[in-house]
Amino acid sequence: MPITAEKLNPIGGYFELQLPQGYEYYPDLVRLNTGRNALEYILRQKGYSKIYLPYFTCEVLLEPIKKLQIEYNFYIIDENLEPVLDFAIETTACLLYTNYFGIKQEAVNRLSFQIENLIVDNSQAFFCEPLAGVDTFYSCRKFFGVPDGAYLSIKRKLAKKFQVDVSYKRITHLTKSIDLGIEAAYLDSVKNNTVLENNEIKQMSLLTRKLLSAIKYDDCASIRERNFNFLHKTLREHNLLKFDFPSDAAPMVYPFLYDDKNLKLHLIQRKIFVATYWPNVYKWTTPAMYEYYLTSNLVALPIDHRYTLQDMFNMLNILKQLL
Numbered sequence: 001m002p003i004t005a006e007k008l009n010p011i012g013g014y015f016e017l018q019l020p021q022g023y024e025y026y027p028d029l030v031r032l033n034t035g036r037n038a039l040e041y042i043l044r045q046k047g048y049s050k051i052y053l054p055y056f057t058c059e060v061l062l063e064p065i066k067k068l069q070i071e072y073n074f075y076i077i078d079e080n081l082e083p084v085l086d087f088a089i090e091t092t093a094c095l096l097y098t099n100y101f102g103i104k105q106e107a108v109n110r111l112s113f114q115i116e117n118l119i120v121d122n123s124q125a126f127f128c129e130p131l132a133g134v135d136t137f138y139s140c141r142k143f144f145g146v147p148d149g150a151y152l153s154i155k156r157k158l159a160k161k162f163q164v165d166v167s168y169k170r171i172t173h174l175t176k177s178i179d180l181g182i183e184a185a186y187l188d189s190v191k192n193n194t195v196l197e198n199n200e201i202k203q204m205s206l207l208t209r210k211l212l213s214a215i216k217y218d219d220c221a222s223i224r225e226r227n228f229n230f231l232h233k234t235l236r237e238h239n240l241l242k243f244d245f246p247s248d249a250a251p252m253v254y255p256f257l258y259d260d261k262n263l264k265l266h267l268i269q270r271k272i273f274v275a276t277y278w279p280n281v282y283k284w285t286t287p288a289m290y291e292y293y294l295t296s297n298l299v300a301l302p303i304d305h306r307y308t309l310q311d312m313f314n315m316l317n318i319l320k321q322l323l
């Protein structure tokens with residue numbers, strides 16, 4: 001049979017951006033546009049009537065909850081960043097737990113036995129594999145230079161076929177920072193966060209998928225672990241947050257809790273850009289609450305694949321002058 005022109009891939013023309021062709025880290029999970037929409041997907045699929053979520057999380061998770069008009073209650077966490085389960089969870093309700101900073105996989109394992117309808121938010125724990133039968137989602141841009149994208153582990157898929165997202169207009173911060181530096185593109189990255197608000201569920205864009213297929217995941221994970229370990233050796237004695245080094249976790253950041261709420265500001269003034277997790281917690285809690293204290297005093301030190309041990313050493317030197 002002759003091949004018609006419509007069936008033929010175009011040949012020739014200009015060159016596209018050339019990226020290495022590798023593999024996605026989670027090729028078998030559902031690919032979606034954002035983490036919050038992965039939560040919406042779970043809520044739609046499971047039809048829960050109510051959700052318990054931590055005070056200590058990102059407010060964008062309320063987007064799907066409000067959209068679907070699901071009842072929600074906040075719960076508090078203890079000094080190990082684990083839920084204080086002093087309430088009963090109704091049979092039609094679920095509880096969302098965040099694998100904080102990627103260091104709470106053991107808590108996730110325990111909760112998966114304790115809680116019937118558990119949802120795991122692994123947005124901060126890209127390298128923690130999902131547990132079988134536990135609905136788990138990931139947000140890719142918290143770990144890699146991609147504009148959006150989420151993975152979802154869920155047993156039964158929704159029947160609806162979702163539109164494929166298009167994200168080429170949302171990569172200015174990723175390209176501009178290569179040309180002009182990370183500080184020059186900061187406002188573009190903030191703009192991208194805003195553009196991701198209140199979108200419907202879509203499938204991950206082809207661009208994001210291609211970018212995710214070009215990443216050397218083993219290298220990224222081992223650099224994170226190495227850097228995390230290096231910081232922990234020096235900082236553990238000063239760190240008010242107590243934890244054992246999580247094996248095989250490749251965390252998102254090194255969480256350093258210190259009794260000086262100005263430490264973050266002093267680091268930022270020295271060009272160590274540490275994020276606040278999460279500014280909305282100030283609105284949701286009172287100054288007497290642990291979550292409020294975490295938000296103001298927890299310093300999320302970068303440990304990712306961009307940094308050498310020398311970078312970690314330099315950061316530690318600056319930090320130690322401030323302790």
Ligand SMILES: Cc1ncc(COP(=O)(O)O)c(C=O)c1O
Pocket residue numbers: 033034035036037057058060061098121123124139140149150196
């Ligand atoms: C813990 C946590 N979960 C989920 C999300 C939502 O991810 P996304 O921006 O991909 O919707 C965020 C932040 O955006 C987050 O910090």
